[in-house]
Amino acid sequence: MKRQPEDQADRGRHGIMGDAVAKKLTADEVQAILVSGRFNQLLEAVEDEFLESKGAPYRIEEGDLERHELAKDISALANRSARLAEQGGHLLLGVQTRTSPEHYGDVIVGVSPFPQNLVNPTDYHKILESWLVARPEDIRIIWYPSATDPTRGIVGIAIPPQRPDLWPFLVRKVFDDVTGKTIKHLVGYYERRRDGVAAASADEIHRMMRDGRRYDSLTAQRLEGLSQQVAALQEAVRQQPARPEPPLGPSQAIQLYRQRRNEAITAAALNEFFVFALTAASVETVTLPRLFRQDDPLVSLLHHAPGLRAGGWTPHAGEPEIVKGQLRRAVTPGLAILECWNDATVIFAVEALRFLCWGMEKARGGPLRINPLALVESTYTFCELVRRILTHAEPLCETVEIGLMLHASSPKEQTWALSSGQLNSFAFQLALDLKHSPEASAEFAERCPIAQPPGVIAYRVVRLVYTWFGLSEDMIPYAGEEQGQPAISAAKIVSGGR
Numbered sequence: 001m002k003r004q005p006e007d008q009a010d011r012g013r014h015g016i017m018g019d020a021v022a023k024k025l026t027a028d029e030v031q032a033i034l035v036s037g038r039f040n041q042l043l044e045a046v047e048d049e050f051l052e053s054k055g056a057p058y059r060i061e062e063g064d065l066e067r068h069e070l071a072k073d074i075s076a077l078a079n080r081s082a083r084l085a086e087q088g089g090h091l092l093l094g095v096q097t098r099t100s101p102e103h104y105g106d107v108i109v110g111v112s113p114f115p116q117n118l119v120n121p122t123d124y125h126k127i128l129e130s131w132l133v134a135r136p137e138d139i140r141i142i143w144y145p146s147a148t149d150p151t152r153g154i155v156g157i158a159i160p161p162q163r164p165d166l167w168p169f170l171v172r173k174v175f176d177d178v179t180g181k182t183i184k185h186l187v188g189y190y191e192r193r194r195d196g197v198a199a200a201s202a203d204e205i206h207r208m209m210r211d212g213r214r215y216d217s218l219t220a221q222r223l224e225g226l227s228q229q230v231a232a233l234q235e236a237v238r239q240q241p242a243r244p245e246p247p248l249g250p251s252q253a254i255q256l257y258r259q260r261r262n263e264a265i266t267a268a269a270l271n272e273f274f275v276f277a278l279t280a281a282s283v284e285t286v287t288l289p290r291l292f293r294q295d296d297p298l299v300s301l302l303h304h305a306p307g308l309r310a311g312g313w314t315p316h317a318g319e320p321e322i323v324k325g326q327l328r329r330a331v332t333p334g335l336a337i338l339e340c341w342n343d344a345t346v347i348f349a350v351e352a353l354r355f356l357c358w359g360m361e362k363a364r365g366g367p368l369r370i371n372p373l374a375l376v377e378s379t380y381t382f383c384e385l386v387r388r389i390l391t392h393a394e395p396l397c398e399t400v401e402i403g404l405m406l407h408a409s410s411p412k413e414q415t416w417a418l419s420s421g422q423l424n425s426f427a428f429q430l431a432l433d434l435k436h437s438p439e440a441s442a443e444f445a446e447r448c449p450i451a452q453p454p455g456v457i458a459y460r461v462v463r464l465v466y467t468w469f470g471l472s473e474d475m476i477p478y479a480g481e482e483q484g485q486p487a488i489s490a491a492k493i494v495s496g497g498r
Helices: 008-014 027-036 064-084 121-131 202-210 213-218 220-238 252-267 297-303 372-390 454-468 490-495
Strands: 051-054 089-093 095-098 107-111 140-145 153-159 190-193 196-199 275-282 321-323 327-332 336-341 346-351 399-407 416-418 442-449 479-482 485-488
Touching: 027 089, 027 140, 027 153, 051 064, 051 095, 064 089, 064 121, 064 153, 064 190, 064 196, 121 140, 252 275, 252 327, 252 336, 252 346, 252 399, 275 372, 297 327, 297 372, 346 372, 372 399, 372 454, 372 485, 372 490, 399 454, 442 454, 454 479, 454 485, 479 490
Parallel strands: 051 089
Antiparallel strands: 089 153, 095 107, 140 153, 190 196, 275 346, 275 399, 321 327, 327 336, 336 346, 399 442, 479 485
């Protein structure tokens, strides 16, 4: 009888009818599970910036492609740790994942232990030594036996926090997918972002070096004193007589946010993709005076956008950098961009197929089917992010305009599709009431008092999308009431609609 992967029976729990509750494991929790050999405790964990899984060991004996993959994956975790002064991470071999429409990130669904002799840690270390420029410190490659069958186990590769002065870790050779050969005179830079590995372009590498990320990490303590002096000066300025009232009429943010959104799409190299974008602009003229401080809570908020659950949809694109003294921008080229301007314009744009349509099958030539959970949850978390950002505005913002855009890269009349019901409903699975978009692209806008709950604001925006598709409001999933008004329910998102 063919040996089944350990806990294979648990795989089905992550299908479209599965439980929407996943978990995020800390580095200490992952290490404890490995040592205990109780690998079933890995199930339901969502991959993120610090955890990556491979279904089987690298086949390094087959040639440079697998050796390149090993060097790339380990350098990606090490580069993120060293550049951002964050924790390292784990790379697990013998652990299967699956893309689930209920979570933005692959979910661990099975474990396939294997004999210890399939991986020789010494061989892996030799590859790292020969393939990497600046080798990460203290990499541990260990085979851990299973508690149920000590003759079989999985490999855990632990990358501890890396010193900033070692950054960057470069891969000596670049693998050409077209020719199947390595290009020895080129180097590659890789970095872990969300649950994947991103390759940096030459321009991005140059930007990181030019902007002094390495220097900033090493001198943060010196800058803290300067930051305190600036704060004291700003406090003195606030004691001055009040400024004249801002001019009447629409704010600069309202007038420019569409143009800025389009420029952001270009900056993220998303022009040739299907794009989902969310925007926010204060109706009143306001500023964010602390946007360009080094370690302000506002900056931390942009780096760690609020979410509702592990593996949920949040407006995240990386680390926010100062651009031209006008905004902070976080960008993962070809995937996502998040901008916050000093006049409180907030822009999030993302490649739709890998975000809004995550986990949805697309027939060749057919429309992109929108994942309703991705639409509802990302709109909710964006509204919550905007609400928190605007608490830092001066003077206080009272009204905000939230925008949502669906943009198609081709002029087809029917490019998107949306149906009623939540993911685990028969209506959704059977594609009942499936509607095609009346046009290839559309944008929607709704003005709301910022004092309203984020669920109420998100509902008002999502409602415009559903009715544009020809679906009635009562077909909006994950909805309820809050303060007597229709609202997207955070509790229903977390519980999978129950």
